[in-house]
Amino acid sequence: MSEHLTIPENLLPADGRFGAGPSKVRRGQLDALLAAGTSILGTSHRQAPVKNLVKSVQEGLLDLFKAPEGYQVVMGVGGSTAFWDTASFGLVENKAQHLSFGEFGSKFAKATNTAPFLADSSIITAEPGTRPDPVAEEGVDVYAWPQNETSTGVAAPVKRVAGADEGSLVVVDATSAAGGLDVDVSETDVYYFAPQKNFASDGGLWLALFSPAALERAERVASTGRWVPDFLNLKTAIDNSAKNQTYNTPSLSTLVTLDDQVKWMLSNGGLDWATARTADSASRIYGWAEASSVATPYVVNAQDRSNVIATIDFDESVDAAAISKALRANGVVDTEPYRKLGRNQLRVATFVAIEPDDVTALTNCIDYVLENL
Incomplete structure (x- = not known):
């Protein structure tokens, strides 16, 4: 049985968390959470200490993404799933176009289409x-x-659409990309994400960099009288964010760990450093798969392979599920593929918080399991 295989300790990564989200949380973030225990946690989110924390997150993200003049960080409770409905109510005037090439792009498409x-x-x-x-x-x-x-480990370019109608908006879901993949946010009007991936925090919160055009669009749609549930009201989220707060109570621990992660990224060199780090990690696992006799990168076109989510297929002689079970029994966790994809593969996150050397250790562990199953 694969779960009874013991991997030698010298092969194991220092941290065995490779999940696609929630992701590995750094020790520094936990220290920040402890430090906030008596000053932030358990206090009102309408008062200065929490509002200053929200402001720190907003300013840090503008800095991290080198946001153009006039862009604002808007946030709301509910994660990216809630934002799909929020955008459907408050951002699309009449018609949206979606690229659907996996589970998450299809969900936003369904929201506007219905x-x-x-x-x-x-x-x-x-x-x-x-x-x-x-x-x-x-x-x-x-x-x-x-x-x-x-879900698949495919990355797409972020560029404005040539020939699009004047005034059309580009709205990019960056939930697992933000902070780990390079981007020019001036090519977008809304660059939105939740913080449980590269930002190594928890879900349940959405954040978005809004262009002046997107802010104007939200104001115009709101003025039409379209009925919107209060919880999904985009204008309410924008107005509250301008006051460094959310419409309803956020998780303060999420904000604390997010703020610490943003500061950690900035202190190490910002987005350039972060994207170089994820590229390093991704190159290690893709290189391993390309050299393997039984594994191969799932995404055939190398230019489309994600640097933050690596999907690796195995041939029929190998049971990828058995590899995942053996890894999990040894503390190396969350390498299973996306459940609905149904492939004989491993899915490995290479988010910013994950040490590149731990990715190398993971490949060594996989080799050991393959040799000893």
Whole structure:
């Protein structure tokens, strides 16, 4: 049985967490959480200590992403899933175009496509493991796609859509990309994410960098009288964020660990440093798979391979599920593939908090399991 295989301790990574989210949390973040125990946790989110914490997060993200003048960090409770509905109510005027090439792009597409007050969405699909490109289309006022498809390990370019109608917005889901993949946010109008991936915090919060055009769009849609549930009201989220707060109570521990992670990234060199680190980690596991006789990167086009989520296929002679079980029994966890993809593969996060040397150790552990199962 694979779960009874003992991997030699000298092969094991120092930290065995490789999950696609929630992700590994650094010790420094836990120290920050302890330090906030009597000054932040258990206090009102409407008072200065918490509002200053929110402001620190907002300013740190603007700095990290080198946001252009006029961009604002907006946040709300509920994670990226809540933001899909929030954007459907408050950002799309009439019609959206979506790129759907995995689980998460398809979910936002479904949200706008089933909204009774919007026109049917234009949905461009591609087989899992590949990606499509956006296409300028008359009448589309929002172009949306994930920068990184967490389910498959495919990364997509972030660029404005040539030939799109004047005033159309580019809305990019960066949940597993933000902080780990390079981006020019000026190519987007809304760059949104939740903090449980590269930012090594917890879910349940969405954050977004809004361009002046997106802020104006939200104001205009709100003025139409379209009914919106209070919890999903984008204008309410924007107004509260300008006051360094959320509409309803956020998780303060999430904000503390997020703030510490942003400061850690900035202190080490910002986004350039972070993206070089994830690229290093990703190159180690992709290189290992390319050299293996039984494994191969799932994403065939090397240019589309994500540097923060690596998906590795195994041939029929290998039971990838048995490898995951053996790894988990030895404290190396969350390498299972995305459940709905149904492939004989491992999915490994290479987020910023994960040490590149631990990725190398993981490949050594996989080799040991392959030799001894």
